[in-house]
Each structure stands twice: as C-alpha cells, then as structure tokens.
Amino acid sequence: MLERLVLPPMLKAGLALPLLVLNLWVLRQLLLPLAPFPALFVAAALIAFLLDIPSRWLRQRGLPRPLAMVLVLGVALGLLALAVIWLVPRLIDQLAELVAALPGWLAQGEVWLDALEAWAEDQGIPTDFGDLSSDLLSRLSKLATQLSQQLLGLLGATVGLTVNTVIVLVLAVFLLLGGERISAGLAQWLPPEARSLVVDTLSRTFRGYFAGQVALATILSSLQIVVFTLLAIPYGVLFAVAIGFTTLVPYASALTIVLVSGLVALNDPSTGAEVLVAAIAVGQLVDQIIQPRLMGSIVGLQPAWLLICLPVGARLGSLLGLGELLGLLLAVPVASCAKTFLDARLRSWQLAEGA
Secondary structure, eight states, X not given: OOOOOOOOHHHHXXXXXXXXXXXHHHHHHHHGGGTTHHHHHHHHHHHHHHXXXXXXXXXXXXXXXXXHHHHHHHHHHHHHHHIIIIIHHHHHHHHHHHHHXXXXXXXXXXXXXXXXXXXXXXXXXXXXXXXXXXXXXXXHHHHHHHHHHHHHHHHHTHHHHHHHHHHHHHHHHHHHHHHHHHHHHHHTTSOHHHHHHHHHHHHHHHHHHHHHHHHHHHHHXXXXXXXXXXXXXXXXXXXHHHHHHGGGSTTHHHHHHHHHHHHHHHHOHHHHHHHHHHHHHHHHHIIIIXXXXXXXXXXXXXXXXXXXXXXHHHHHHHHTTSOHHHHHXXXXXHHHHHHHHHHHHHHHHHHHHHO
16 A cells, blocks of 8 residues: 655755746736736725725724724725815826926926036036936936826826726725625635634735835825925925825835935925925834834835845736736735745744654
C-alpha cells in the first residue's frame, strides 16, 4: 500500500510560485472579457466595506440592523449629494480655469528662469538655463494640451461615467445588505484550519486600512481647503482635493505637494513657497496626530516593501483589467494580508520541523 507523499517545505515553496503565476494567468483570461465589471464590483465591495464600519458601530450600541443600515445609507447619500452640489462644480470650474491659465504660467516660469540665469552670470556662476527653459516650456505646454483634451473627453463621457457610478452604488448597497451572508458562504470554501485566519485578517486589514485612508484623505482635504482659502491660494479647492485624494496611495501626497507648489511657483514663487509650507505643515499635523490614532499598526509592512508593492499592484491591476488606480489602492492591504498568511505558514512549517 502506497503511503501518502509528503513534500519537503522548501519544495512546496518552490512549487507555489509557478502555480501562482498559472492561476493569475487563468484569472486574467477570465476577467479581461468581462471588463469593466470586475473593477466596478471591486469598487462597490470597497464602498460596502466602508459603509459597514459605521453600521456595525451603530448595531453595537443597540440600534436594530435595518435602522442602522437606513441611517448609514441616508448619511452617505446626503454627503454624496453635498459633494455633487457644492464640491464637484467648483472642481470642474477651477480645473478648466487652471488649464486656461497654464500657458501664461509657463511663460512666466520661463521669465523666472531667464532672470535666474542672468543673476548667475552676474555672480560668475557658469549656467545655461536656455535649453532647460525651452525644454521645460515645451514639455509643460504639451502636458497642458493633454490635460485640456482629457478634460473635454471626461466631460464628453459623463453619461458612461454616470451609469458606472450608479452601478457601483447599487452594487454597494446590495453588498452592504447581504455582505455577511456572502462572506460566510465564501468562507465555507476555505480549509477549516485556515478559515479563521483568512477571514479575520481580510476583515481587519481591509476595513481598517481603507477606513483609515479615506478618513485621512477627507480630513487632509478639508484642512487644506480651509488653509488654502485663508491664504487666498489660486485654485485652492482643486489643489487641496488633489493632495487629499493622493493620500489614498502611500507617499503619493508628498509628490503631489511638490508638483502643486512647483506649478504655483511658476506664476509666483512666493505663493508657491506658501503652498509648500502650508501643505507640509497640515500634512505633518495629520501624520503625527491623527494618523497614528486611525491607522495604528494595521499594515505591518516596512517602507521598502510598501514602495515595492505599489508599482507591482498597479501593474497587476492593469494586467487583470482592474485598472492601475484600483491596483494601487489594493496593493498595500493585499500585500499586508499576504505577509500575514506567509508568516502563519512559516510558523506552521517551523512547528512541523520541530516536532
């Protein structure tokens, strides 16, 4: 009688990678013909995750589940209506004004570069900003043209965008109402020994990470809007929302702050410096005081691994038909869950070898 074949742990780890690649390839072949519905479903699931957090909080305080659901959905729809009525028109107006003003800002930036070159020559410093200024002007002019074209394309695709938004919202409502039954049904397909670890890790990581990131983005955007309005920064609402939105991706808001302040500095260096100082000050306030209370140690990844998983997640999202943006948003929590699962597997191997 043949005995059960037991593979060494290292051989199992070596076979895992080709099997993972094969499964990803099969998943890609299944998802690509269905695009964009997989991305819409994932986006709806993320929204349902977020809405489930205040719903659970209300139920823990004695509110009946139907009433908690209605209250959460009502507040969410009210906030969405407020954003559509107050925020979105301002963003569209300021974006259109910024695209129209960019050529003048670029020309002013070239004047500043010429003045800097003249000052350097007076000081005896060898410089040649001529090629740099012309190259910068041409590149930024091309970028402004592309932005204007994309803006027109976005406005032209309003109907499709509205339909997708409605689909996402409806899916999110249904997932919120039946999410517990759906997750319990999917959990039954997992091995019994891993079921508790997988369910607890996914629930804790995704809920905690996305709730924290969305709260941070909302707080940072609101504070930046107030500060930029008080400082009379041009297109302050647009820049504040851009900085806050990029907070959803780790380290992206720092790059956005530099780009925004540099862009404003083309027109007025002192205003650009004000934007840089104010944005960094508000960002540090959020990072040092608010973020530790919201996020804690949910992610559990070193900064180097964060920087690695972001481009990998964006590439995988593009390959699987989910889009690079959704891949960026999912990269960190997926990597955190993968690390937790691998650590648990490694501990089990060590215990098996010790026995």
